[in-house]
Amino acid sequence: MxxxxxxxxxxxxxxxxxxxxxxxxxxxxxxxxxxxxxxxxxxxxxxxxxxxxxxxTVRRSKARDELAKIRTGLNLMARHDMSYWMSMNFALSEAIRGGDEGAAKADEILKFLFKLQEWQEKEELDGILNCFFAATEKAIEATPDxxxxxxxxxxxxxxxxxxxxxxxxxxxxxxxxxxxxxxxxxxxxxxxxxxxxxxxxxxxxxxxxxxxxxxxxxxxxxxxxxxxxxxxx
Incomplete structure (x- = not known):
């Protein structure tokens, strides 16, 4: 051989x-x-x-400005009146069963909103956001400007x-x-x-x-x- x-x-x-x-x-x-x-x-x-x-690298001033807006947005979402959620949940479920991939992803947003509102109702949201944004500040400081x-x-x-x-x-x-x-x-x-x-x-x-x-x-x-x-x- x-x-x-x-x-x-x-x-x-x-x-x-x-x-x-x-x-x-x-x-x-x-x-x-x-x-x-x-x-x-x-x-x-x-x-x-x-x-x-x-x-x-990161432009620190820009990142901090945007994070402040993100925090405001998260608080707004947590306090948003979602009395229509049952109708929305039904519509998304129907679309998901029909094979709509976009609806499946939209459902993840809905679940996130539910989670924010749950934390708000339990008075946990401020502490969670404080933890998250403290970590982002450390990360920004550790990244070159x-x-x-x-x-x-x-x-x-x-x-x-x-x-x-x-x-x-x-x-x-x-x-x-x-x-x-x-x-x-x-x-x-x-x-x-x-x-x-x-x-x-x-x-x-x-x-x-x-x-x-x-x-x-x-x-x-x-x-x-x-x-x-x-x-x-």
Whole structure:
């Protein structure tokens, strides 16, 4: 019996793109210079990290204004006179039995209104809303404010810094960045490669202000994980 090996054909465009990646980053990562496959995998990883997984941001003032309106709306729904509910419930039930998918979804809204009114009658609604909106406020505070910040550039710094660690096992800076350093040159080339608009030094300063402390803690955790891995291998 003869073993058959299936060879996967790699598209020429992918090989060409991987070589462009080598041309840009090979001077920083010698491990990628002679292996187009490794370079291609790192290329795919970087694109997915930077372009496929953007930083979640929120315009806090807008979110808070809208949440205040939502709270008002929920209170209004809880106090709305639904003396017509039996007729509505019958009409929706008939439509659902007839296979109306829209009616089935509308019935979920009706059930939600019933639940709001139940909480209101039991004098539980204010406490429940206080709990919900306290949680939303914490979430808003924990999410970066979109403001006028170039978050694409900040996210690129985050992704490129991770790429640096993946190929050197050294962490990039988290606070001050020497413009003449090798890492600064790497960021500049990375911005050009990723076609990120904005100055790489300004983006790093913004990243350090908003995400640098978190990165320091993650670096410590990563170092501990690597140390444990080395102990068992």
């Amino acid at each position: 003869t073993d058959e090996t299936t060879t996967q054909v790699v598209p020429e465009w992918w090989i060409s793109a991987a070589r462009d990646f080598q041309d840009c980053f090979g001077q920083y990562f010698p491990n990628l210079v002679d292996d187009v496959d490794d370079a291609g995998r790192e290329m795919d990883w970087l694109y997915n990290r930077v372009h496929g997984n953007p930083i979640e 979109s403001g006028n910040i170039n978050w694409d550039a900040v996210h690129a710094v985050e992704g490129l810094r991770a790429l640096w660690w993946r190929n050197t096992l050294r962490h990039g800076p988290t606070r001050a960045l020497n413009p003449a350093s090798r890492f600064a040159s790497f960021l500049k080339d990375g911005f050009e490669y990723l076609e990120i608009e904005g100055d790489h030094l300004s983006a790093f300063r913004r990243w350090a202000t908003t995400l640098g402390r978190r990165a320091e803690l993650e670096d410590i955790e990563l170092d501990e994980h690597v140390a444990r891995w080395r102990e068992v291998t």
